[in-house]
Amino acid sequence: MDLLTSAIGRRIPRIDGRPKVTGRARFAADIGVRGLLHARPVLALPAHALIERIDVAAALAIPGVVAVLTAADLPIVAEGPSRPNEPLARREILWAGQPVALVVAETAEAAADAAMLVVVETSPLEAVLDLERGLAPGAPRARLDRAVVEAEASAESQHAAVGGGSEEFTPDEPTSENVVRRTGYRRGDVTAALATSDLVVEGRFTTSWVHQGYIEPQVSMAEFDDDGVLHVTSATQGTFYTRSELARLFGLSIAAVRVTGATSGGAFGGKTMVVDPLVAAAALVLRRPVRLELTRHEDFRMTNPAPAAILDVRLGATRDGRLRGLRARLLFETGAFAENSIEGIAAILTVGPYHWDAHEVVAYGVETNRAGTGTYRAPGAPQATFALEQLIDELALELDADPIELRRRNLVAPDDEMADGTPWGGIGLDECLARIATHPLWRDRASLPDGEGVGVAAGAWPGGRQPASAICRLEADGRVTVVTGVVDISGTMTGFATIAAEGLGIAAGEISVVAADTASAPRSPVSGGSVITYSTGRAVQRAADALREKILAYAALLLEIDVRDLELVDGAVRPKGTPRRGMTLAEIGASLDGWSSAFEPLEGHGGTVPPVLAPLTSAHLVHVRVDRESGAVRVLRYVIAQDVGRALNPALIEGQLHGGATQGIGWALHEAMVYDDAGQLLTGTFLDYALPTAPLVPEFETIIVEVPAPEGPYGAKGIGEGPVCGAAAAVANAVTDATGVRFRTMPLTAPRVWRGLNASGESPGAPITA
Template sequence: MTNVTSHRYLGKGRKSVDGIEKVTGRARYAGDVHLPGLLHGKLALSMYAHARIVSIDASAARAVPGVVAVLTAADLPTRGRQPSSRQTTTLADGVVRYRGEPVALVLATSLAAAEDGVAALQIDYEPLPGPVTPTAALDPAAPVIWPQGAPKGEADLTAAHAAVARGDDQAEHKASNLHEHKQFSRGDALAALATADVVVEGTYRTSIVHQGYLEPHAVVADIDPVRKQLTLYTSTQGQFGVRDEVARLLGLRASQVTVVPMTVGGGFGAKYGILEPLAAAAALAVGRPVRITLDRTEDFLTTTPSPASTITLKLGATRDGTLTALVAEIVNDNGVYPFTLGGIMSTLLGGYYRCPNVQIDVIEVLTHKPQAGAYRAPGAPQVTFAIESAMDELAHKLGLDPLELRLRNAATTGDPMGNNDPWPSIGLTKVLEVAAHHPLWRERQPGSGIGLAIGGWPCGMSPAAAICRVDTDGVVRVHVGSVDISGVNSSFVLVAAEILGVPPEQVEIVTGDTRSGPFAGPSGGSQITYSVAGAVAAAAREARRQLLEIAADMLEARVDDLDIREGIVQIRGVPGRELPIGEVAKRAEEQAGGPGPIVGDGKAAPAENAPGFVAHIVQVEVDRETGRVKPLRYVAIQDVGFPLNPLMVEGQIHGGAAQGVGWGLYEALRYDERGELLTASLMDYTLPRAADLPPFEAVLVENPAPNGPFGARGVGEPPITAGAAAIANAIRDATGVRIYELPMRDEVVWRALQQG
């Protein structure tokens, strides 16, 4: 880190503002909400990937003591609506299209009774054929999942996590399992590849990966049946988007739906409204509050994991290592509903490095599996694994240092991304330069099992507002409408404290619901700090202005002669002439004809995003007899712009790097040929444990964002992008063998060693 002496509080690590509540169990989650008359909901999930619902006999379920209602699609106010995404699904109507699709909802006075009710349901299915892999789905003889054409929705909330320019649609718009075919191109890539001095090529496969949050999806829907007012208490990353989508689906005005965001036990792009429409529809149907909480297996079966991808990539270069051509095909398994990641994947794949000739074809395929969704930097781990593995192979083929090859071709500000838009301010070369001087890289020896990879994320932006009020007790209360999923409130505290000149302990962040909180975008895409911190700063500056004007009158001094330090308004150079800000606030609230209470509002609407780039260096040990890969050291170098709260930033980097290890070595949702999930519990789905992770070293590079508050950039997404690729390159360095699929489990590495 660089100089932080110009700030009193910013740039200095400070503990989480809600850490005590979380570690002591006092934090309230959606599952902790208890309301009078609450009914517990339990889902009956489809046992088939594709089947016709012949009949549902609920008589035995209704006879279970405590069961109040058994709801099917015909019983809900959403009946007759064709779902267009997992976020618009309530209950299947007539046909199920993936294993785990909700078919019925049992409501009971206790969870145990609801579970007994589901067990008593008699559901008769007629199994139907259907493709569950992209290869099978693209077979001309394959049954079409949506014979009337793929559904098109008004909104896909998870897509907000990765919205980018889309490219040219090459698909014929007819009923097909090929949802979209897009091409992103510049120059003449095929001709440049044919004349390149050196070409490397490979096909890289990644698995379906679950987001791995601690808290499964949960929501409580309360209903005022007289006024048709809905209140949703939910674990969500985007309360305003959920409000709007629930209102649209149920035919309500947005003002009739209030979303109260509860503490989120992890989201990583998955919590944008999967259960809320169903819970709301059920509450309307029965006129009582309804809670739906998924257990772990249900969460694996019926949510929105990251898609599996197959990426065929060819790189062409001159003998000195200058890239001349990139030709790629990306095939994404999107599951049963459209979820297009092709834009962001192509933006990154064709944008990390300067290359005059690029052609990227993206094929988005529908299959009888759960809809794919966003997972922290959605699409980035897959394409980074491909391009960084290829760059490493190119370096080996040319006999060049892998870092020098990357530095020679690294994109800089103004260079084209894969969608041909210019990169705004980026710091890729800066993180590579820091990596070049790190001892782990500088002192490596041939075959020491050390690999390097870069990664990046555009980082989002959205308009936001904040309100800052100073109370008579001297406490500064900052009202925001954003959801804190990553510790951002612990940075907002420092922003307000810095501007107002009060100790951080004297600042409180108040998160409002959709009725009381100022607008903010969804907590995804690494945009909340970048957007909302600017609004907090503007609100704090306005509150400071009001404080100083009132204090100037009270102290009989000029505003320009005043300062605020440690919550005390002082006249510079005049000891003893001072007022606590609480007294100033009290005067403002009591003075007749005065300016009124001290309340500052602020807005922010960034016009340009601030991408974040990383360089990760990993050292591994490979057991050649078993294929077991053990990470030994992990260095994560990241351009953070300016770290408002370095402790929180380092925590984000550690967490993202750990998830990158999961992508690289452990995690995969496996389905059989009938679409049955084989890894439906934590006994089968392998998450990295503490003992599986190496020591992490976070290196913060400060390359201030031109439009970011205090120069800050988004930091949440970039840390996950490079991990799997860096591990693959470390395995290559240790063994001489290239691995082309994720995760690189023991048997995968062992087989590659036997063949190589």
């Protein structure tokens, strides 16, 4: 590839950057149509109750109100307990904040006024609000209707390709009926491995509910096209997934549903089929366009946060630092709906990227009377890594070993398998850790002042793969258009331009990328789980290669030169090895744009489903200061090294690493959805829910490691999930280094750290779980 046109490795600005910063980008809430109706949900007050009666008379009396819909009014044919199947509570309220009715009016103001007048009469039921109590035999039931949860295309399958290996088993611990899933992975004799270990460390780790924290609340609009097709314009992360689910819900053909993905204002795993069923159902009933844009408080109360978890982990090692055995028991709260097997991913990641002689992990998904939990950037990884990486550090302390070297000597080999039997393949974690180990912040850590500390952690994500396709088309002016059905959340369109430009020998600026709707786009996966670059990016590469071959074949006919003697470089086809001028892409494109053209349009089609995963791995080095008077923790510096396979665009990669690490700091120090004893959410706005703000974000240093993935586009792997995986654990390890106290509950808020410091007394390393 000529260096003038090689696109890979260049800091190409984001295609969507200028429209977003200038205000020209149109988000779902900006898109209106004639006759648009506005919807407002009526949210349940009790955490668990039976619905006796819903009185809508006062609401219907408000001028402008068109309808007040309840579950009985929705034309849903799908059955079974799941969030898409039950967008409104049927007879049983499952959490405080569950939608029980939908007011639809001519104006947003009328809908809001009417929603306050809907009266829901209920009979109270005992709520399950404690994870361990909900698990125990004889616990009250979080849901009276115990029908089997349908295993429909769950969002979990869109985020990580995890599946049962030959050593998967079903735990037989006695539990209540609230346990909706149980997963077990076992290899070797873990009892013997732990019994013969020279050193065993163990701990209980707890994590809270964490909201995805996207800036744009959930929003969707449904209308009917001129041909009667249900057209949904949504902030969804996956247009094709949404189309399939809506068709299933309402018993429609795929051709009768069209979904357009609007410009995204953030999602992080939380925006799939939450509000779309409501607006689609309302439009089907009323035969008019309907839009629902949640308020921030509604979004916190009724959507799908990351789950709370309790992790009991025990691991052993030899005196010389070889890991022997790991045993873990994981409890994950599913909330009211259990379609996402986040605990299954966490079970794999609790074993981590380390080689064990034996391991056994059991994981339970437990229904409770809180909002059904969902996926959030690397679902299950922050919780699992928070436990595992702290215990690895405890082992290093007990063994008087370097924490980084202990990790490096126990890393998996390429032919080692994950807990579920999936091969790890070639990962760059050893190089990531090696780069961290030579960093001055780590080398000079002994010279830090009192109250400051540094911590390390490794992070891993299994990766994801989904079927994907793409089209590359030469236009009449010589530019190239890439067509996909992907929703751009993390700069993927810019990545696609880079991939296509590299394959075609042109500048990335000559590429236009179109995210089409489901009626015209090639099939694409959900934007999540670090799937898009690895899967759709490969499809774009293949489409560009196919277009390149067609361009060369067509030019060979025009130039009367054997195609094997031509090359496409710098936007022109020319004979190889000669200065002779050939044809520019603009000339080739123009020659096809006319009545007399006798050659087929120059389009390349590419599709793929990668045969293997390309796991993401990272190493984190964090410098903190702890104020012993207040307990406040401040992250001062953050160094992250991540294996990206091939750095397609370093600027985009750095942005992903900064963002993911910042969210990890939120997990570690700030973010928690707090409920009272009645199941009422107390942190339902950004005034109460503590996201890390700009003054709290540290100086970042990123280190890009490249260990190519054979099936990725030009060797690239996914990026997005990697930086959040080890962040919370690294912060916690840094706090321990600064204070001598081990904190096993996150977030490490100032009051929690203060209590821990004052409770530890003269017992350095004392575990604090408050």
